[in-house]
Amino acid sequence: MTNFIGFENLDKIDYETIRGEETRCHFCKNLCIRTFIDLKVNEEKKRFIIATCDKGEVESKEELKKLLKERSSLQEKYPNFVEISNKLLFKSYKPKKVVKENGIINFFRKKKLEFLKNAVIGIPRVLNVYSYAPFFRTYFEALGVKKVVFSDFTSEELYRRGSKRGSIDPCFPSKVAIAHVHNLLFEKKGVNIIFFPCIRTLQGEIYKAEGHWACPTVSATPEVVKASFTKERDEFRERGVIYLDPVLDLEDTELLERQLYKVFNPLFGITKEENREAVREGLRALEEYRRTLRERAREVLERLEREGKVGVVLLGRPYHNDPGINHEILDEINKRGYPIFTIESLPRDEDILYRIFERDILEGRIEHPMDIRDVWKKCYSENSSMKVWAAKYTARHPNLAGVDLSSFRCGHDAPIYSLIEEILEETNTPYFTFHELDENKPSGSIKIRVETIDYFLKRYEEEVLKRREVAV
Template identity: 30%
Template sequence: MNLRVGIDIGSTTVKVVVLGEQNELLFRSYERHFSKTRERAAETLRSIGDMLSGKNVHMVITGSAGLGVSKASGIDFVQEVYATAAAVNTYVPGTDAVIELGGEDAKIIFFGGALEERMNGSCAGGTGAFIDQMASLLNVSIDELDTLSLKHEKIYPIASRCGVFAKSDIQPILNQGGQKEDIAASIFQAVVDQTVAGLTQGRELKGKIVFLGGPLHFLKGLRERFVDTLDLDAEHAVFPEDGDCFAAMGAALCSTDYAARPFDECLKLLEESVDATEALDTMPPLFADKAEYDAFLARHNANHPPEADLATYSGPAWLGIDAGSTTTKMVLIDPQGGILYHYYHSNLGNPVSIVLEQLREIYKRAGGRVSIQGAAVTGYGEDLIKNAFQCDLGLVETMAHYNAAKHFNPNVDFIIDIGGQDMKCFKIRNGAVDSIMLNEACSSGCGSFIETFAKALGYDIAEFSKIGLFSPRPVNLGSRCTVFMNSSVKQAQKDGAGVEDISAGLSISIVKNAVYKVIRAANADDLGKHIVVQGGTFLNDAVLRAFEQELGRDVIRPTIAGLMGAFGAALAARDLGLERSELLSEKALQSFTHTAKPTTCGLCTNHCSLTVNQFDNGRRFISGNRCSRPLGKEKAELPDLGAYKYQKLRAMEGKGAGSGVRGTMGIPFGLNMYENLPFWYEFFTRLNFEVVLSPESSRKLYLKGQHTIPSDTVCYPAKLLHGHVEALVEMGVDAIWYPCMSYNYDEGIGDNHYNCPVVAYYPELLAANVPVLKQTRFLFPYVGLWRHKDFEKRISKLMEEEFSIPKKETVAAARAAFDAYDAYKHDLWATGQSYVAQARAQGLPILVQAGRPYHIDPEINHGINDLITGQGFVLITEDAISHLEGYESRKVLNQWTFQSRMYNAARYVCTQPDMQLVQLVSFGCGTDAITADEVRSILEEGGKLYTQLKIDDINNLGAVKIRIRSLMAAMDARAVTSAKESAQRDPA
């Protein structure tokens, strides 16, 4: 029998195996190819020439990057799913499913009957490349990440929906003192969750599961997280010894279906083949010549702070610290804003130690000549650094950046800040920060995006950025996911693009992402006339030039673009007017100590993941809390209509009018049941059912139903329903009631009164995808509540068919239910008005939380309401005021009840001087693409601020806190401006 050779060319590695007559492994190789796929494969084959030269072999190529090599060389190709299946059937018979993770690919293959494959599509979160990037963020090697994960004490919820943006979940934990061991394990758990939720698509993972691919072969911590999550024993979790090369082994097994060839001929075909190329899609150059570049530099370098020298200066100074997502920036200024000292560096996952080191350096250089009279801190690590070093002020990032921008241009009306993973854009109106835009689900337009490629191509970021300045033909790479952009870059290289062309193309793609994905600008005038750009990414001249070219106008980039947050904080510290700062002295720093320990708060149902930071002299700071209870303070008791509604609905259980003799009726507490529960609870208890609600939503409940979720892109509130219905089945209810409802109540405020398609028809999806529902009576008929008589007729027939209940009894129950719903609605209106009156009596600002009924669920809103009331707002919900405005035609088709309420609430807020509105939207909600623009339009035309809060299954509230605090700062600034204008009009 001829020897069989299998070559698996993946997105990041090449695997080569040789099998003997008994399918034994004679040779195996696993190497990274760094985009040199054909060359790497040929080099490996040359290394085994002694074994195979002069012999006939069966050779087959497989893998996600193997088809092109196969076509170019003429060597046979087999699809990787079939190759993997061949290896699994041969070496691990009886397998039920395969989970395989590669560099950019993740797939699950289900066996049993026809093979079924599920594979990642538009996102490469949860793959080997994602793990590489997370290790880089923690400043550890992959092996060190694995070792750390095995020592974890707790797991934090971290998103792996984006290979870069997961940093926004990790960074606050780091900045608040979280342990790297816990974060490492949480990263692996994120990969597991992404794989299970994103790829199973409703099909249950059970039986014998084989784990393949490099990450699962090499990383013990990742294996542990999969085994624990799927609750597998040693018999059902199989990790083959050569699991990293299984697809190559399968290719070798399949090779007998193809003709044998001399090995030397195969090697020659591979060596002499030419990669297929396509015509490059190129764009105009950034700079035509060096003279144009020099003029560009001269214009921007004119924007600099006054010269200052710490070595010779004596007098007062003010310190600003920007503890950012990936970097720490520090600035010490004199009274004129001259920079005496500055620092900009990666925080290496430990901002406290960085600031400690730099403070010691400042005191050393100041030599007693300089008196620090104020210190302010901003950024993700604001609270931790402020408490650690006793800074005088903490301020929200948007205000810090505005302070800095108006120092260089008092007329600034638009600021864009692009950092390592964050993008912040905000308009300035009437001297105050107005609408704020932050990147949410993707950071392919941020600094780490371009840094990733610089490292991959062997350059440091500064050198890589300069290479593209004079490229005659920048490659058009679009603006895709950071990880998947690798494929575009590799293809461009194959098509003849040089590193300079790719560098320029990436700089342009950053700008396109910022302008069209985050800002969503139609033209330059949408931004403003006086634009200031800042953030470390804009220190890249190629990015700045691309930005100006895209807008068709000049902008201002201060020479300290990367330090603007710290500079703005220093200016704010100066404006405090303190005689001396509370900042830790040089002597106090000598005994400074810091330890951090993770724990879980059990004082309420939120179960916040806390980090207890302990400093010298018994000082401590607790982070991760949504309320003040862990700090030894009682929760703020400001009126909160969202909490009132939630508690009122949960309190219904056990208080019905009926005897319960007809059995237990389970109702899942989610989606539109937050709207309809008062009706259905009254209806079924009147019919003498005992109504049982599913448990309160929680992360644990979500994970209970995760394996039955068929779509990873549906909103989190819908995903939670899978856990709710599974919990009701476990509780042993006699039946579950969850009807399909195409229409909601007709409140006369819209063009129609539909429920959104997910809310309306999710019961049908649950019936088809949750196997345990077959163990109970799951009732999901089509019903409508907006036509009373029609409802009575239909529900009477249904109750008679299902439970033999007489029509007269059902009609009486229905009428009582309509009365109960009306009573609930009027109580809600009255309570909302009482909260408004209380706020006005106490002079407190009122915030309207506009969203859906289910946004009051603490697991869905992650405690946003606590955060809002904690900032001093009285909180009411949109349904408490939407009835105060009548119907008005909108620019869009206004056909959804919940959305109509938001529009009316926004209209009403515009008539109330002490109210502002925030809109809650869920990732995965299609209608919000429309409602967000419409609500923004209503508010801005009415002179109000628009603030949007996006929420999904991860509970990092960093971006939410920035928005709420920015809203407060903008309100304060508007109040000051209004007072000044009033004083000017009436000097007396």
């Protein structure tokens, strides 16, 4: 129902629609249709604009400038860490060069080093790359490749252009990987190597977990993508591109070094020491990314505590950072004035963790703030375990609410739907779900849902302020 701001008790007022017309919005290249409705209420006229986004709800450039200025100020104070993460994830961390060319170099190494310096590495911007992009980009830059490029963020156009080679049944985040490789192969100039590793295990953060495995569908996707480009003819060879999809274990640094050396020693002629140093540079960049993200998030979280405001935690998987996968749901919530935290951005300083989980530790439910065995004993899938841990973090912090995003046919998410709900309901924490997301973006229903979320979060903020006043 439209919220007619400025008119009270509309059911008691005689009003009539005096004009309705459609027009194109010209404030961006999409040229969306919008509808103007002029109402006459007790001799007073008021115009309402129905549009697909808030930019379309203003009429003049001056109003648009004012809107964008207000939004920019609000987002600076209460930012969206999905956007911040994406900027930090894919930037260069300027590592030192580790490959040495001084001294006597034999003919074969010289040729391989020339290929290294002319290598343009393309990496699909999908799946667990949203956790480990700083590591991979920095590893290659430390070796001295010419350039590292990522495929574009997911969009309807990208998917439509590149998804004609078949499909991967389980979920859209895996299925769309074909389009991302197409983007690198046909639309990014100069790419001569596509690197899309089968990441088998992830760096472990959960205390005493049974394992730190990646989703098997995610792990196998690079191999399935390769098959789609080579089934009838080898499109990589036709375009002079090398496709690399090695199995990598990120939980074991020594094993990871051996796996990368096995791939890039024959290709680039690098030594074991050069490979080891490149891995170390990559890990340093990954740590810098996480530290920068969490330091900023701590500032925002402390502001929420001081002001009695509420932030929203995205309970999702790494690929839900992709605006084409999350359908910009987080942007819509953020526009309402709520900061959005990703799981990776949640501050993990010892003082914060022990403050949040102190009661659980004192009661003997857990041994460590990163322990989830009290609610989820079979914690072997790392991303599932991190969702459960983030739900506990959200439930125990009075200034946070949760939004659970899950993609269609996610086998690892399904068993924890009810668990996450129970964790958050135990502390009466607001919790909203967008399950079974796929390639279709239902803009209208998302907007209605976000309006509902905004209403309940405003009521929750009132409760937070009351509790703070009582505590004082």
